Amino acid sequence: MASQRQALAGRLIFEVHPQAIRHFEEAIPFARFARQKKRQIKTGVPALDKALRSLDIQGIRRLFDRRRTSPTLDRCFLIDFDPDISLVKASRLLKAHKAIAHCEPDYVRKLLDSPIGLDQTSMSQVLNQIRWPEAFATDANIDFPAVAIVDSGIADPRHPLLPTAYSEQWDTVDVNGQSPPGDFQWWSPDLVNPDDRAVDEIGHGTHLAGIVAGHHTGSFGGVAPLARVIPIRAMAKVRSLSSGQTEGFGTASNIATAIQLARQRGASVINLSFGFERNSTMEQKAIDLATANGMVVVAAIGNGGGETPALRPAVYKNVIAVGAVDSRFNRWPDSQTGKHLFIMAPGVDISSTGLGPSMVAASGTSMACAVVSGVVALMKAKNPNLNTSAIAKILAQTAMRPAGTAWNKTTGWGVVDAQAAVNLA
Numbered sequence: 397m398a399s400q401r402q403a404l405a406g407r408l409i410f411e412v413h414p415q416a417i418r419h420f421e422e423a424i425p426f427a428r429f430a431r432q433k434k435r436q437i438k439t440g441v442p443a444l445d446k447a448l449r450s451l452d453i454q455g456i457r458r459l460f461d462r463r464r465t466s467p468t469l470d471r472c473f474l475i476d477f478d479p480d481i482s483l484v485k486a487s488r489l490l491k492a493h494k495a496i497a498h499c500e501p502d503y504v505r506k507l508l509d510s511p512i513g514l515d516q517t518s519m520s521q522v523l524n525q526i527r528w529p530e531a532f533a534t535d536a537n538i539d540f541p542a543v544a545i546v547d548s549g550i551a552d553p554r555h556p557l558l559p560t561a562y563s564e565q566w567d568t569v570d571v572n573g574q575s576p577p578g579d580f581q582w583w584s585p586d587l588v589n590p591d592d593r594a595v596d597e598i599g600h601g602t603h604l605a606g607i608v609a610g611h612h613t614g615s616f617g618g619v620a621p622l623a624r625v626i627p628i629r630a631m632a633k634v635r636s637l638s639s640g641q642t643e644g645f646g647t648a649s650n651i652a653t654a655i656q657l658a659r660q661r662g663a664s665v666i667n668l669s670f671g672f673e674r675n676s677t678m679e680q681k682a683i684d685l686a687t688a689n690g691m692v693v694v695a696a697i698g699n700g701g702g703e704t705p706a707l708r709p710a711v712y713k714n715v716i717a718v719g720a721v722d723s724r725f726n727r728w729p730d731s732q733t734g735k736h737l738f739i740m741a742p743g744v745d746i747s748s749t750g751l752g753p754s755m756v757a758a759s760g761t762s763m764a765c766a767v768v769s770g771v772v773a774l775m776k777a778k779n780p781n782l783n784t785s786a787i788a789k790i791l792a793q794t795a796m797r798p799a800g801t802a803w804n805k806t807t808g809w810g811v812v813d814a815q816a817a818v819n820l821a
């Protein structure tokens with residue numbers, strides 16, 4: 397069944413019914429669960445305990461930190477159980493219980509492939525192309541907001557070109573040893589300990605951090621160099637057993653936690669450069685709460701080319717979905733299209749920071765997404781009160797597109813114009 401092939405084995409997320417939550421065990425923790433003996437699982441709802449014990453449950457915890465959440469998110473829990481029991485069977489068992497309002501698998505999200513090119517587009521070319529308002533972006537008297545990059549993490553903070561102001565970093569990866577779908581296996585030593593170190597083992601998050609807020613020197617520099625970057629690692633390395641290739645996988649639960657954390661740490665903008673097809677209600681709830689609190693969520697539209705299946709989170713409402721163009725304003729052929737596409741930005745052969753000392757050129761809507769996150773950070777610096785719909789309205793109004801044309805599904809409203817957008821902010 398398709399859903400099984402796109403989710404973590406042996407894990408479900410569920411929401412407890414508002415009426416049942418009164419009886420639900422107060423002591424169920426938010427932090428990573430210790431492996432609990434199945435006899436010790438006590439939710440406060442005896443019939444549910446019996447169902448959970450039949451799943452050979454290994455642990456239960458809250459999905460969100462209840463001190464910092466909303467009444468809805470406070471009712472979300474995550475369980476790990478015997479991975480040999482099918483997700484369909486386990487979810488049928490939980491859904492049958494009247495205390496359970498909603499139940500879903502923990503769907504996987506993939507970092508978008510970012511083919512590494514031989515050609516290089518320097519960040520100074522990108523900044524010229526988006527009409528970067530240098531005087532504004534580098535004015536140290538302005539209070540620049542924080543941009544959370546929920547991704548693979550960030551390289552060594554001593555890297556001379558990375559954002560100078562990332563004072564904190566976080567890691568929400570917690571897969572408790574449960575296997576990823578397909579022929580992949582986890583290929584990372586850090587899979588069960590959420591903590592305050594976002595060590596990047598892939599390079600994707602480091603590349604984006606340079607685009608958003610890299611330190612300016614020579615032809616390199618980020619879009620919002622004075623913004624505070626909060627790297628949050630939610631994606632870990634996996635390896636294909638058949639091809640040996642590695643890529644980045646995360647899960648909707650770890651991403652939802654990361655979005656919550658970004659909100660709690662005061663980020664104004666969240667960059668999400670990953671995707672997958674399956675809908676996650678929990679991930680969507682975390683995004684809705686963030687945007688309801690005035691944060692702006694920017695996501696890459698995907699690198700499948702044309703009208704391939706729409707990816708989450710780009711397709712969710714309240715998310716600004718970004719496609720990629722090359723340095724001549726032509727749509728990058730692999731940039732996905734569709735009715736949720738909002739705006740375009742340069743994303744081909746972008747030269748930015750890598751895990752080592754040398755620059756890396758990479759292409760994709762991930763990079764374009766980071767450019768737009770930077771522009772939104774500049775707009776929020778000018779006017780912190782702008783919410784998602786106000787930001788979206790200005791971006792649409794100011795985007796560069798042929799005269800007399802409007803929105804279309806291949807290039808959205810056009811290519812982001814940083815100067816005009818900041819002026820109107």
Ligand SMILES: [Ca+2]
Pocket residue numbers: 567586587588589590591593
């Ligand atoms: Ca860790």
